[in-house]
Amino acid sequence: MNTQNLVDPTPASTDPLDRFYAVIPAGGVGTRLWPLSRAAAPKFLHDLTGSGSTLIRATFDRLEPLSGERVLLVTGDAHREAVCRQLPEILDKNLVLETEPKDSGAAIGLAAAILYMRDPTTIMGSFAADQVISPVEKFQAAVREAIYTAATGKIVTIGIKPTHASTGFGYIRTGEPLIVEGAPSAHTVVKFVEKPSQEIAEEYLASGDYNWNAGMFVAPVELMLRHLKANEPGLYEGLMEIAAAWDTPDRIAVKNRVWPTLPKIAIDYAVAEPAADAGDVAVIPGDFSWDDVGDFAAIARLSSAKEDKNVKVIGEGGRVFTEDSTGIVVTDTKRVIALIGIQDVVVVDTPDALLVTTRAHSQLVKKAVDGLKARGDTDVL
Amino acid sequence: MNTQNLVDPTPASTDPLDRFYAVIPAGGVGTRLWPLSRAAAPKFLHDLTGSGSTLIRATFDRLEPLSGERVLLVTGDAHREAVCRQLPEILDKNLVLETEPKDSGAAIGLAAAILYMRDPTTIMGSFAADQVISPVEKFQAAVREAIYTAATGKIVTIGIKPTHASTGFGYIRTGEPLIVEGAPSAHTVVKFVEKPSQEIAEEYLASGDYNWNAGMFVAPVELMLRHLKANEPGLYEGLMEIAAAWDTPDRIAVKNRVWPTLPKIAIDYAVAEPAADAGDVAVIPGDFSWDDVGDFAAIARLSSAKEDKNVKVIGEGGRVFTEDSTGIVVTDTKRVIALIGIQDVVVVDTPDALLVTTRAHSQLVKKAVDGLKARGDTDVL
Structure with missing residues (x-):
């Protein structure tokens, strides 16, 4: 495969759900949850709510009805053993181990590139490993809508209806409804906005035009990579080089050589925001409760203990x-x-x-x- | 020696200070200092103030200029090793180990009886192992006055001038001044009173007639035993039986047989209060700062850390x-x-x-x- 020119793919299956692949980036120490969460035992490896499952296990279980074994996991080298203990189902080829942290642009970008190499018609969905969501049925319904919308050529974020004027999250300004079969709640995205001041957050809440940005998005891998190539060509080239070697005996050697050279940039800046400016982003407003378990107050609130x-x-x-x-x-x-x-x-x-x-x-x-x-x-x- | 009839002794030395023997009862877990202080590591084994000394070591060091090696220590069997590590100076014959706790009447009474058997002219001074006192020079001056006063045939308590209307301590009602050579601040004691209500404590403080009862007293052993015999004859008999065997090969056997049979009673009820009613108690109002380190607030207050x-x-x-x-x-x-x-x-x-x-x-x-x-x-x- 020529890694320089992305192929505009023709899918084998007409049902977008068949082309779905879940990606779980499991990074981030969760500093505000210290000393429970720390470098050696990050947030996603804990059962923070007394549910009986670690956050990463719950994330997998939430996605499994949609993805089956089509789950790719990106995490740090150091967490390999713990993650495999939590998720014995993950296939070796789908376990992407970072030799050093490179932010979400590289982590999610590599997932997109690997999946693209295997099947350029893949629709990926990226979901952080350390969030708490319920009920799962509503989450799954939103992901299904997102997959159908992504199949029309969109990067689709799943927004969260704000319950209060939070200054701790970024927001998504929602635009006009989109007409998508199987996705009645799809809307265009006008833009992403950074964490607001209290005053601005109140305005956002009152307007009804904003959703929280939970960092969840579903998109054709080809579209992800196209925006990545346009915005961060160096990162794109490096990731494609690793991806080309991934399912070959050179995987480790190429990864070890290239990964350390990659720039650190958040996927929001590398892909999502420029894609929104280009009119390529849609949103499914999620009708479920969501929490990123950011601190111990959240744990106190969420725990069923x-x-x-x-x-x-x-x-x-x-x-x-x-x-x-x-x-x-x-x-x-x-x-x-x-x-x-x-x-x-x-x-x-x-x-x-x-x-x-x-x-x-x-x-x-x-x-x-x-x-x-x-x-x-x-x-x- | 006939244990049934106490000898009215004629001292060998004319200086009462030569007849002084310090007794340190080291008991009491210090429940309000849990989990630091506990059965296996009671309060007196801790350096609670950051002084560099455990409380028991500081107690010993405070008394040593007055008593030299004439120190008898009463503690639980379980603390033998820890106490000996703290106070390697204690002579084996002066280490009184309780096989089970029997309250202060038995502990201090046994000390009195053992010292009486060795020299009936002894003046004992009993000082709990878990108090904080400064400056030590003022404490020592008060003990000297107490020894001179005890030599006139009194049980002498060292009271503490109240600094506030505490409801946590018992009080000593002070009577007329006594004329004692070497003890210019000696007074008679009218009576001991229990821990008062806040209102009563305020009255005590305002009157100037009351001192805190710190449980420190100095007395001829013969006088201690005379009152013990009058008030608690069963306890007295048992203690004298153990004391008679103390400096013989039968020490352990007799102690193990008799000690468990002894009644539990505080020395205040067994000796001090009835002696006060009989007019046999004097007080030296202590002009030093004193704290029984009763809780963590006290530690916060006292610590030099x-x-x-x-x-x-x-x-x-x-x-x-x-x-x-x-x-x-x-x-x-x-x-x-x-x-x-x-x-x-x-x-x-x-x-x-x-x-x-x-x-x-x-x-x-x-x-x-x-x-x-x-x-x-x-x-x-």
Whole structure:
């Protein structure tokens, strides 16, 4: 295959669902969930909500009815073993291990390139490994709509209807309805906008024209690569070179040579935003509840764990005693933890590090990580 | 020696200081200092103030200029090794090990009886092993006055001038001045009173007639035993039987046989209060600062440990990171502890148990101990 000129493909199957391939990028430490989440045990490897599944396992299970075994996973070399333990179904050829983190442009771009090499008519769907979604049926319905819309030649993002004026997410400005068979809620996207101020967020919420950008999108791999080539030709060339070698004995050698040279750029800048400006992006407003479990306040909110009096306790081994207290305890140890007369507390207990904060300060946990890094306490990060 | 009739002794030395023997009862778990202080590692074995000395070592060092090697220590069998590590100076004959706790009447009574058997003219001084006192020179001056006063035939308590209307201590109602050479501040004691209500405590403080009862007293052993015999004849007989065997090969056998049969009673009821009613008790009002380190708020107050921003950190191995927080961290581990945006917090980190509370709730820590005991988590108590 000539990697310099993308082929405009003619699909073998007329049903776009048959051409769907799920991509799960599993990266990101989840710094605001330290010390539970850390480099060696990132957020997606934890069961943060007491569901009985790790986030990555739940992500896979949510997609499996749509994708079957057609799931490609991108993660760090260091997480290979843990990920394979969580997802024994992943085929070796579909396990993309990064030798070093290169941001989402390279991670998702490589997935697109590998899938393109195998079948240029593939429609990929990329879904982060560390989100909590329910009910799954509504999510799956939205993905189906996104696949049908993608088949018309769109990069389709699945937006989330805002429940409050969040300043923590980017937004998608929704345009006119699109007429797509099998996708009654498809709309054009006017543009993506960055995390807003509180005032602007209130306006967005009031207008009804904006959805949260959850980083989920579904697109023909060929269209993804076309935009990547136009915007980041260096990254595109490198990824295509690795992809061409992927299903050959040269996979490791080429990856090890090329990957370190790739630029770091988010997929939003490399593909999604320029594609929106070109009129190539659509949105399916998701009608399900969604959370990126960004901090311990989110865990307190989402967890189905039992409450001991007014304290939510997450972690199987926890021996927690509470008296006149409220908040959340996340425990990764078998230690006894006693809370006496303390309100709105967040206690996160791991074998080598302990965090004590409040729900209101959950967003500031990163400060501890930065501070510990600055003074060299990197063994617990 | 006839144990049935106490000898009214004629001392060999005319200087009462030569007849002084220090007694250190080292008992009491310090439940309000859980999980740091616990059955296996009671309060007196900890350096709670960051002084560099455990409380028991500091107690010994405070007394040593007065007593030299004349120190008798009463503690639980289980603490033998730890106590000997702290106080290698203690002579084997002066290490009184309880096979089971029998309250202060038996502990201090046995000390009195053993010392009486060796020299009936001994003046004993009993000082709990878990108090913080400074400056030591003023304490020693008060003990000297107490010894001179005891030599006139009194049980002499060293009271503490109240600094606030505490409801946590018993009080001593002070009477008329006594004329004693070498003891210019000696007064009679009208009576001991129990822990008062807040209102009564305010009255006591305002009157100037009351001192806190710190449980420190100095007395001729013969006088101690005379009152014990009058008030608790069964206890007295048992203790004299053990004491008679103490410096013989039968020590262990007799102790093991008799000790378990002894009644549990506080020395206050067995000796001090009836002696006060009989007019046999005097008080030296102590002009030093004193604290029984009753809870973590006291530790926060007393500790000379460095502050990390506004958090006092006690414990050598502590790797504590704080941001916008106030309070105290007591650590017995080498774990990283991060506090983010939490005020007035008390965090006590030990290998198998963690306490999170506030200074204002320090007195309620006992509730955790009771609760854990009730549900069978006794391994950490």
